Every structure is written in C-alpha cells, then in structure tokens.
Amino acid sequence: xxxxxxxxxxxxxxxxxxxxxxxxxxxxxxxxxxxxxxxxxxxxxxxxxxxxxxxxxxxxxxxxxxxxxxxxxxxxxxxxxxxxxxxxxxxxxxxxxxxxxxxxxxxxxxxxxxxxxxxxxxxxxxxxxxxxxxxxxxxxxxxxxxxxxxxx
Numbered sequence: 001x002x003x004x005x006x007x008x009x010x011x012x013x014x015x016x017x018x019x020x021x022x023x024x025x026x027x028x029x030x031x032x033x034x035x036x037x038x039x040x041x042x043x044x045x046x047x048x049x050x051x052x053x054x055x056x057x058x059x060x061x062x063x064x065x066x067x068x069x070x071x072x073x074x075x076x077x078x079x080x081x082x083x084x085x086x087x088x089x090x091x092x093x094x095x096x097x098x099x100x101x102x103x104x105x106x107x108x109x110x111x112x113x114x115x116x117x118x119x120x121x122x123x124x125x126x127x128x129x130x131x132x133x134x135x136x137x138x139x140x141x142x143x144x145x146x147x148x149x150x151x152x
Contacts, residue, residue, distance in 0.1 A: 004025065004125060004128055004129070005121075005125050007025065007028075008025075008121055008124050008125055008128070009121060011024060012120070012121060016038075017042075017045035017046060017055055018045065018054065018055040018056040018059055018120060018123070018124050018127075019041040019042070019045045019055035019056070019058060019059030019062070020038050020041045020042065020045065020059070021059075021124055021128075022041075022056060022059040022060055022062075022063050022124065022127060022128060022131065023038050023041045023059060023062060023063060023066070024038055025063075025128055026063045026066055026067070026131075026142065027066075029142040029143055030142070030143060030144065030145045031143070031145075032145060037066075041055070041059055041062065044058040044059050044062070045059075046105050047104055047105030047106065051104055051105045051106030051111065052104055052105065052106075053103055053104055053105075054096065054103055054104065054105050054108055054123070055105070056092070056120075056123055056124050056127040057089065057092045057093075057103055057127075060088055060089075060092065060130075060131050061085050061088065061089060063131050064081065064084045064085050064088060064131065064134070064135070065081065065085075066146065067084075067135055067140050067142075067146050068080055068081040068084055068140065069081055071148065072148065074148070074151065075148040075150075075151065076148075076150060076151040078146075080138050080140070083138065084134055084135065084138060084140075087134050088130060088131060088134050091130050091134075092127065092130070095126065095130075096108060096123070099119075099123075100119065100123075108120075108123065
C-alpha cells in the first residue's frame, strides 16, 4: 500500500479532496479515467462543503456503488451493494469516532488546515484499504470494471 500512500499524497498536492481521491483510485485500479465522475465527487468534498459527513465516508460509499450499483435502466443492482455499504460505513463510523470523535469533517479536521494535513491523508488511505478489503471479501476484484447485472 506504499504506492497508494504516495498516490494519495500526489493527488492531495494537486488539490483533490477525499471524495475525489477515493474515486480516482478506484478508476485507476480499473485502468480507466472518468473526469466527469471525479468532478461529480466535488459535491461530497469537505462534508458537502458544510463540514457534514466526511467525504471519505460518502465518497467511499460512491466507490462501492461504482462496483455494485445500478447504472442504466436495463441493469440491476448487485445484491451485495447494501452489505458492502453497511460494512464500510459501520467501519468508518467506528474508526472515525475512535480516532477523531465523529464522522463529520467538522469533527475530524475542524476546518483547521494543520489538522487537515495531519489527519486526512491517513484517513483517506485507511478508507481506501478498507474499501479494497471489503470488495475483495465479497468476491469483487477492484481491477475489473463492473459488468452490468441483468435485471431480475
């Protein structure tokens, strides 16, 4: 995961935020690019720009949706999606509360640039590691772009 840590630092230096970075890592793992999807993650960054739920939490849930969600009228959602999101969000809740006192950006970084630099890179890395672990535990290879599921 040293490469992931380096890539996260590189993306942070480029001005990307937690939600952008998690989606970018997922796309890169699949060998794809989607500037539109990464751009859409801007709405989640810095707790929806209000200090609400951390973008690593909400962005992580979006990454899980990338792998197991529904993308078109003729597709079905992967039946594992709810379990994936549940496992990741509960892990994040417990981890962030233990480490920072809560799951909101306002609690984690307190809008303090020094705290942001200190806390966010590690939280993004740990969130990415948990996303990979969760997907792998459910038989989803992060390197394989998702295939649309047939509707039931």
